[in-house]
Amino acid sequence: MKKYLIIILSVYSLITGLTCLIGNQANAKSNSNYQIIASKHVNTYKTLNSFNNNSILHVKNQYKNKNVYVWNKKHTKVLYNLKDFPDSYFSALSKQTYLNGGHKSLYYAAYIVTPKGNSSRYGRIWQGYLTKGYNRHYQKLNYLSTVGFTNDQDYLNYIQKSPSQVVARAVLKLFPNCKLSLRLSNLGQFNSDVDSTNKPFEEYFTNRINLQKVAAYLGPTRSKLTSSQRITKIKQTLVSEGYTTSKRHAMSHYVIGIYDPNPNMAWEEFVWSINLAKPLQISQPTVTH
Template sequence: MNKKLVSAILTGLFAVTMGFAAQQLKVQASSQYTVVKSSFPAGGTIYHAKSFTKNAYVWKHLNHKQKIANLKNYPNSSWYRTGIITLKHNGKKSVYYLVSNSSPLSKKTITGFVWRGYLKKGYNPDFTKVKSISLDNATNSEYNQFIKHSKYQQLTRDILALFPNSTVSKPLSRYALFREPKDKVVTDVATFKAMDDFLNVKNRLTNQQRLAKIKAILAANGYTAANRQREYIIGIYLTNFQWSDQYDTGDMHQGFVIGTK
């Protein structure tokens, strides 16, 4: 089962930044800035700005001649790091990251170099405008905060309200989407073909209509209102029924499973 649903954006950004880096490292700089070392770790890493009140510039070139962004002007954004470059300037070394804005994406992708001291590892804690995050990059806490605060996660919150004594697991949410054994954090996990089919075929129902359908599927599988009061571990990944291709490609676009402690 392929993973393009949650990795397509990051993969695209990696390709863009790698091409960008190849060009910029040739430009190296100027007599004032010299590239000492560079590396491009596989997989990339998510960062966000340490401060949204201080200037923190993203530079188009390693020679620091053109500013293309100021991190403080992107209060909702996270940044995807694909390169690590050590520069030497006036006899001193400093480390810069090659980054692109990842979530939420602006109309134009910004790719450039920023001093690593301006960044903090992890997703931006302001998830209000974020449509989706990568289950490969997010921590369990970040994923739960995303569900709690993103305006695009209302249906997820409505479904979780049906299980008031349960918790969401990011690894099990990844299992709900990809069904990879390594993400199965508990032995007993219930999956539902009817749920998979419903979640992965587009429809124009309202959230309330979708919730009613999901409740019916749960009840048909023994998860009545009374049984939902028990403690479960939930795996869930929803994107508001929005994706670019159809379920018949074999991809899971959304997923929901229930684990028993």
């Protein structure tokens, strides 16, 4: 009798376990009543001034260890769980309004971008899980565009931590009294031509100094110099351009903008750049480095 009781209890436990599993899976599913009733484009590469925008996002801290699902367009199938992509960020194309049972909810249609730059995964993510900017794990992220940083301090944290920014860190130390400017860095990443007009720089800055000969050593050169060798070249070029140690240390009234992009993309979409300028107005707090 005891043997049969054990068998009955085992079968009951198995059925109960399967029921719970099915129930948990059902929580990650949706019915087909979800309908998109509005869609707004959020990718903000509209002007050279675009930064701190709505298209670069990451999971809020309170959700980073929880199940956060990425859905298909009809909201009937879970495609990914963001818990499986802890160091990634998201590049959104649009913000969409879903209607379900009279209730409206906002979702981002976005690509998951991994630390290695893979962006093949795409889906819909509820906006409540996300916040502006890159994933803050900058020690695992490289060659980020300035358009996704939220302020000067955020950009400085990236330069200080990212493995790709070794030379950029050295440049900031050569101008110890110049504050880092995200806006100037952003403008410089799109425009390094020393012969071009200063627009739109002149809307925010004056006395712009374009150190393009110096910036040429931010990225790999044809002679395949190491990071240490490029830093040496930068110091030598600064001196030859008249920016001695004493002069650089005296430029506390200038801010500095710097951009060190992916060498595989440089000169195609973005450019290596170092700019100094006097700010006409500062719309956000700046920080020293």
